Amino acid sequence: MSSTTTTSNAYQVRNMNFFYGTRQALDGINIDIPAQSVTAIIGPSGCGKSTFLKSLNRIAEAETKVRIDGQISLFGQNIYDPKVNLTQLRRRVGMVFQRPNPFPMSIYDNVAYGPRVFGTKGNLDALVESSLTKAAIWNEVKDKLRTSAQGLSGGQQQRLCIARSLAVNPDVLLMDEPCSALDPIATLRIEELIENLRTQLTIIIVTHNMQQAGRVSQNTLFFNTDESRIGQLVESGLTKEIFFSPKDKRTEDYITGRFG
Amino acid sequence: MTASSKPQIENLTTGSGKLQADTIARWLFQGAAFLVLAVLVWMTVVMAISAMPAISKFGFNFLIDKTWDPIQEQYGGLTFVFGTIASSFIAMLIAVPVGLGIAIFLTEDFLPENVLTPIAFMVELLAAIPSVVYGLWGIFVMAPFIRAFETWMNTNLGFIKIGDKSIFGTPYGPGLFSAGVLLSIMILPTIASISRDVLKAIPKSLRNASLALGATRWETIFRVMLPAASSGIIGACVLGLGRAIGETMAVTMVIGNTPQIDTSLFAPAYTISALLANEFAEANEPLHIGALFYAGLLLFAVTLIVNVFAEIFVRRVSSGRQ
Ligand SMILES: Nc1ncnc2c1ncn2[C@@H]1O[C@H](COP(=O)(O)OP(=O)(O)OP(=O)(O)O)[C@@H](O)[C@H]1O
Ligand SMILES: [Mg+2]
Numbered sequence: 024m025s026s027t028t029t030t031s032n033a034y035q036v037r038n039m040n041f042f043y044g045t046r047q048a049l050d051g052i053n054i055d056i057p058a059q060s061v062t063a064i065i066g067p068s069g070c071g072k073s074t075f076l077k078s079l080n081r082i083a084e085a086e087t088k089v090r091i092d093g094q095i096s097l098f099g100q101n102i103y104d105p106k107v108n109l110t111q112l113r114r115r116v117g118m119v120f121q122r123p124n125p126f127p128m129s130i131y132d133n134v135a136y137g138p139r140v141f142g143t144k145g146n147l148d149a150l151v152e153s154s155l156t157k158a159a160i161w162n163e164v165k166d167k168l169r170t171s172a173q174g175l176s177g178g179q180q181q182r183l184c185i186a187r188s189l190a191v192n193p194d195v196l197l198m199d200e201p202c203s204a205l206d207p208i209a210t211l212r213i214e215e216l217i218e219n220l221r222t223q224l225t226i227i228i229v230t231h232n233m234q235q236a237g238r239v240s241q242n243t244l245f246f247n248t249d250e251s252r253i254g255q256l257v258e259s260g261l262t263k264e265i266f267f268s269p270k271d272k273r274t275e276d277y278i279t280g281r282f283g
Numbered sequence: 284m285t286a287s288s289k290p291q292i293e294n295l296t297t298g299s300g301k302l303q304a305d306t307i308a309r310w311l312f313q314g315a316a317f318l319v320l321a322v323l324v325w326m327t328v329v330m331a332i333s334a335m336p337a338i339s340k341f342g343f344n345f346l347i348d349k350t351w352d353p354i355q356e357q358y359g360g361l362t363f364v365f366g367t368i369a370s371s372f373i374a375m376l377i378a379v380p381v382g383l384g385i386a387i388f389l390t391e392d393f394l395p396e397n398v399l400t401p402i403a404f405m406v407e408l409l410a411a412i413p414s415v416v417y418g419l420w421g422i423f424v425m426a427p428f429i430r431a432f433e434t435w436m437n438t439n440l441g442f443i444k445i446g447d448k449s450i451f452g453t454p455y456g457p458g459l460f461s462a463g464v465l466l467s468i469m470i471l472p473t474i475a476s477i478s479r480d481v482l483k484a485i486p487k488s489l490r491n492a493s494l495a496l497g498a499t500r501w502e503t504i505f506r507v508m509l510p511a512a513s514s515g516i517i518g519a520c521v522l523g524l525g526r527a528i529g530e531t532m533a534v535t536m537v538i539g540n541t542p543q544i545d546t547s548l549f550a551p552a553y554t555i556s557a558l559l560a561n562e563f564a565e566a567n568e569p570l571h572i573g574a575l576f577y578a579g580l581l582l583f584a585v586t587l588i589v590n591v592f593a594e595i596f597v598r599r600v601s602s603g604r605q
Binding site for chain 2: 080082085086109110111112113114117118120122124125126127128136137139140141184187188191
């Protein structure tokens with residue numbers, strides 16, 4: 024991304040190929056993802072957006088057998104180095120999933136989960152409060168912190184999950200279609216909070232909603248599948264350039280189709 | 284098209300015959316369900332009536348009296364209640380951690396799925412072995428090992444005492460400890476397989492959420508998976524406990540059948556079910572028979588309570604997962 028060379032890069036991805044077992048899902052991905060900004064990932068269903076995201080915190084390998092070649096580095100460190108501590112990596116790279124997935128515990132315990140696992144010293148109450156505040160849900164839950172998280176609405180649960188990720192103070196937040204299970208108002212609240220978090224951390228968000236990508240992101244990556252149904256990165260750049268003057272025909276078709 | 288739609292219309296008009304069958308089937312099943320309930324009530328009443336001579340003579344004293352003497356016609360159930368509870372307790376002490384361990388092992392991906400499935404199947408197969416076979420195995424195969432273990436415990440830990448009697452006293456072989464170990468093997472499949480099902484049913488998304496926060500596999504198991512599965516696991520344990528309390532044949536074969544309450548874990552003991560199995564054939568006096576029925580009633584009450592608890596816990600799990 025030539026136009027963003029002023030900021031440093033969070034991720035550098037070089038010649039990355041991703042395989043589920045023997046089936047290739049991503050082919051030759053090369054991209055720099057700038058820090059302290061929001062990068063949107065768009066593309067048709069099955070093109071490997073989630074796969075790409077899951078390779079960035081190495082959660083894919085916890086689900087099934089996968090193989091990844093090439094290099095992905097986070098702030099200059101190769102995250103696929105055998106010496107990398109997965110726990111530390113995932114602590115620095117938080118993830119918010121498509122469906123809200125709060126633990127079946129109280130709201131407080133959900134947010135305190137990460138800090139407790141890491142034995143974080145200091146005032147847990149204050150940390151829980153600040154995380155919930157950053158996730159723009161503190162006012163709604165401050166009087167019922169000890170009640171079950173499963174009693175919250177879908178949108179509240181999703182913001183709680185964001186708070187849970189923020190509580191371990193990550194550098195990067197990966198979000199996989201975080202609003203697809205939410206109504207427009209809940210979606211708007213999440214978009215606002217992404218806007219507010221942008222200055223503090225790097226956010227990478229997968230979305231099917233072009234308007235959303237346009238509203239929240241500075242940069243956009245467009246993924247697509249080739250003839251053999253393997254995902255590839257077709258085009259990347261500033262969001263407004265991708266949207267208004269795409270260089271690739273496929274990007275243009277996808278975006279006009281989506282807006283149409 | 285038109286040809287094939289015709290028979291369908293005919294089917295619709297003749298559908299009332301099906302409905303009739305539905306109603307009949309429903310009545311049959313309702314009747315069967317009612318019959319089960321009636322048999323249960325009837326059995327309880329018959330047992331209570333047969334136990335009457337002993338109930339009126341000993342009353343609640345039966346629960347705290349240690350003597351069981353058919354010659355003097357003095358009957359108390361405490362030693363049997365103790366043996367029943369103590370042997371089940373030992374069984375739970377072993378089977379719960381081991382069963383949970385197996386359940387965790389079978390739900391995590393330590394081994395590929397095609398290896399785990401046969402293992403899970405074999406664990407469930409353990410439940411299909413008849414208890415008399417367990418008893419024989421207990422006497423001929425397990426007892427020598429237990430005796431060796433008891434001897435080792437006695438020499439090394441024999442100094443641990445209650446009052447002046449050792450907890451790990453003289454090694455016997457057949458006794459409370461043997462019965463507990465054998466029972467633990469018998470209830471292991473119940474605890475392991477139900478806990479496995481419960482753990483498997485926990486949404487993968489919870490596991491991923493924990494891993495993505497940087498928790499390790501074991502932190503995820505202990506902090507998320509087990510708590511989320513807890514009521515189902517408790518249900519599994521209570522079901523196992525119910526089975527241990529009611530088990531007769533295998534226990535009768537290895538517990539030593541001695542009505543006593545000894546401080547030593549290794550001493551012979553007796554359970555209610557073993558008592559009933561051993562003495563019913565030779566009981567002639569109404570009071571003796573009454574005392575046996577009284578003991579049977581106690582056993583019935585205990586297993587009923589345990590099973591009701593199990594049912595409540597398992598219910599709560601299955602309804603909570605919508
Ligand atoms: N666990 C898995 N095992 C095998 N193949 C998988 C797995 N997960 C995804 N795939 C395959 O990888 C490809 C990319 O899937 P991915 O979920 O990354 O797509 P996506 O772009 O996120 O799609 P969507 O927009 O529908 O979420 C698909 O062909 C999919 O079938
Ligand atoms: Mg996806």
